[in-house]
Amino acid sequence: MLECCEKHAELYNELEKYIKSLEGKKGILINVLHKAQELFGWLPQEVQEYVAEKLNISPSTVHGVVTFYNFFSTKPKGKNQIKICLGTACYVKGADRVMERFLSELGVEEGEVTEDGNFSVHGVRCLGACSMAPVVLVGEKDFFGKVTPDMVPTIIKKYKEEGK
Amino acid sequence: MHLTTNTILICAGGACISSGEESVKEALERKIKEYNLQDAIEIVETGCMGACSLGPIMVIYPEGIYYQKLTPEAAEKIVEEHLLKGRVVEEYLYQGDKDKLIPQPQKEIPFFSRQVKIATRNLGVIDPLNIEEYIARDGYFALHKALKEMTPEEVIKVIKDSGLRGRGGAGFPTGLKWEFARKSPGDEKYMICNADEGDPGAFMDRSILEGDPHTIIEAMTIAAYAIGANKGFVYVRAEYPIAIERLSAALNQAREYGFLGENILGTDFSFDIEIRIGAGAFVCGEETALINSIEGERGQPRVKPPYPAQKGLWNKPSNINNVETLACVPPIIINGPEWFRQWGTEKSPGTKVFALAGKVKNTGLVEVPMGITLRELIYEIGGGSPTGKKIKAVQTGGPSGGVIPEEYFDTPVDYESLNNLGAIVGSGGMIVLDEDDCMVDVAKFFLEFSVDESCGKCTPCREGNKIMYEILDKITRGEGTEEDIELLEKLGNTIKDSSLCGLGQTAPNPVLSTLRYYKEEYLAHVRDKKCPAKKCRDLISYVIDPEKCVGCTACARVCPVNCINGEVRKVHEIDQSQCIKCGSCIEVCRFGAISKVSPAIE
Secondary structure, three states: OHHHOHHHHHHHHHHHHHHHHOOOOOOOHHHHHHHHHHHHOOOOHHHHHHHHHHHOOOHHHHHHHHHHOOOOOOOOOOOEEEEEEOOHHHHHOOHHHHHHHHHHHHOOOOOOEOOOOOEEEEEEOOOOOHHHOOOEEEOOOEEEOOOOHHHHHHHHHHHHHHHO | OOOOOEEEEEEOOHHHHHOOHHHHHHHHHHHHHHOOOOOOEEEEEEOOOOOHHHOOOEEEEOOOEEEOOOOHHHHHHHHHHHHHHOOOOHHHEEEOHHHOEEOOHHHHOHHHHOOOOOOOOOOOOOOOOOHHHHHHOOOOHHHHHHHHHOOHHHHHHHHHHHOOEOOOOOOOEHHHHHHHHHHOOOOOOEEEEEEOOOOOOOOHHHHHHHHOHHHHHHHHHHHHHHHOOOEEEEEEOOOOHHHHHHHHHHHHHHHHOOOOEOOHHHOOOOEEEEEEEOOOOHHHHOHHHHHHHHOOOOOOOOOOOOOOOOOOHHHOOEEEEEHHHHHHHHHHHHHOHHHHHOOEOOOOEOEEEEEEEEOOOOOEEEEEEOOOEHHHHHHHHOOOOOOOOOEEEEEEOHHHOEEEEHHHOOOEOOHHHHHHOOOOOOOOEEEEEEOOOOHHHHHHHHHHHHHHHOOOOOHHHHHHHHHHHHHHHHHHOOOOOHHHHHHHHHHHHHHHHHOOOHHHHHOOHHHHHHHHHOHHHHHHHHHOOOOOOOOOHHHOEEEEOOOOOOOOOHHHHHOOOOOEEOOOOOOOEEOOOOOOOOOHHHHHOOOOOEEEEOOOOO
């Protein structure tokens, strides 16, 4: 359970601080969920209930919003999130085959986390770097452009080594 | 301010960052410091310069030498040769036809010289994080003119007379929209900027926000003055963290300088802007869905009327404009409507930014006068096919748009002409398709997107598009029938007529337009189980040409399922029953011995 450990208590504290900083503003649920996901990595039911309580809205409303938007995840994600752009430019340049290679190399399904918790693979909406198509983004900042399926093992290796 | 001998503009647009701009900049700084030149040479990180396929790019002034495809090593060499000794480093110059070196392509190459930059006027020219550079380029002059010399009605009239139309897709006259919001009764109104750029393949809004955030702040403030709003929101996609970061910084600077906040420029007009971050829902580009999302709810569209101008955010009169539309506003206020009308056509005046991508040589952002032909855009500016393969069509307008075959490339690009062809200008994404692209597959790709992004509120969109997708999937697997094709057409038209919002009303467009121009491709899938572009996996097989195969074993080694058999220096063969058609073999074969055939070999 999440409540059990101190680290989470800290995260809840920080979330509460953030909610307080928004006092007086209207329609802040999505902002709060962004913050919560940033802190916890995903949005487990407990966190959703906590947000509902703090904002004085029903948990079902929170859940409705969480599941509506692609960005919010109700499942944990890997330490390294591999995001494969599935925008049009990337698609016509073979992003589907890059995706397949990632899944087969890591032995997971889309959205699933590898056993060691190191990776998860996600197909994402257009990242807006269409001239580098196909594009892969690892984490928030590491862009790989003009990716071919053959480059996939090298990309994975890079993060495996960093993890050690 | 100290005097410098050289200024280096380095592009920090999305594509250049992803191709290693940061390490190039670090190398520059390191080397410059090594020679103790840091006071004489200024490095400025700018917004997107547009020629994204050449990245990372930098331009060195005063000469204006354009260096492309840079690496950290290149940067070091350029410091030592160009900056220290005044010798241009030829290997990183732009190469034109017949390998001719062109040090200043911005003056000579159609990709640059044919452009007219209004919305993107500051991209690649200024440091987006420096408000003074924006002001030096006439920034906030339009705001001053509007607040001090014009009434709100006069501002609206200028925008109306300019003929500016919404650049987000629908093409609704901007001035008219402002007028509706102005005339709508209420003392509390909202000005919203739609920066939820969701069309896959379009990235002009991202580039403007990242490269020139102040123009959006200035334009929103002018619009707010015109309609009578005191509070504004920018709704940005969460996928664009750099845009959010730069816009936040720009907002703080604008407040510091008195361009935002209480009593702007000493007038009694007050206005401030808050950023709201999206959470990944394409439908939120629809204005009423966007409003719901700002309110912190599920981003489902509302029934119109009432329009946002009457009942928008928190049921108050609201005006929503797209990023690129707003970026055109300050220059129009300064230069007047006639100035804007010198470009473009009677009904579609001005310029439009297009994101060229796909199978075209020069990919990137281009701003061109409306009314330019597709041929000029794709061949002259885009440079045609990068591989020599035949360009088949262009897809415009993303999931809401359609394909335009090569035969129609002499059509002028404006709202009406593209609509007549069953496509749309949309937000300006242009994906060039060649003979390797299957039209049924392209239609399926876009429909899958729309099905996934349908909010589920109205039945035609939620259920209808899903059924259309299933039919397309059947066809690409070779299991479709001719009745299926008829049903697709019927369903598509019904969904267009009966959906609640723009998403559903336009979602069938990619299918209907490919059916209109490429019915024979659909029929080939259905009748002959054949994919003419050899793209649909279930309808193709990979084969090795025994005449060409030298038995190098490269394909056998790369095959993930070990289905390629053969000994060294002997002809190899693919076991069709095991082949998963991943295409790895074709990529590694250096002898052109592997090819695809359709229909598939049983």
